[in-house]
Amino acid sequence: MTTFDDRERAFEAKFARDDEMAFRVTARRNRLLGQWAAEQMRLTPEETDAYAKAVVQADFEEAGDEDVIRKVVGDLTAAGIDTDDATVRRALDDLAVEARRQLMAAR
Structure with a gap:
């Protein structure tokens, strides 16, 4: 039974690492988007x-990317930038x- 327990713990650890990496990629991507819009x-x-x-x-307002897109489009439009x-x-x-590339390079 020890082998099964070890495999289960390894799977759970991998899931946690993958979940953390996805969060970090999304946060980095949103930061880069903010820098792009600011430019x-x-x-x-x-x-x-x-x-x-x-x-x-802004990404913490609701699930998905719609909150980020809505914010950036609204801010760009308010600044007189023609975008959609x-x-x-x-x-x-x-x-x-780019965000994934940067995080992989930082490892």
Whole structure:
């Protein structure tokens, strides 16, 4: 029975690591999206940092990416930047790849 218990613990540990990595990738992706949007709005470095943090925080409003997309599209539109959901979704997808790459390189 020890072998089965060891396998179960290993599976649970892998699940926890994968779950943590997914969370970290999403948070990094959202931060990168905030930096991308801040660049579009021509914010200062201090404003960019604060805005990127606000985008990460926006992800905790509801499950999924809709809260982040809604925030970024709304902020870009309010700043006079011509954008739409598709543009932000495309940036989100591209930045997800970059976020995973950055986290894997940091290991």
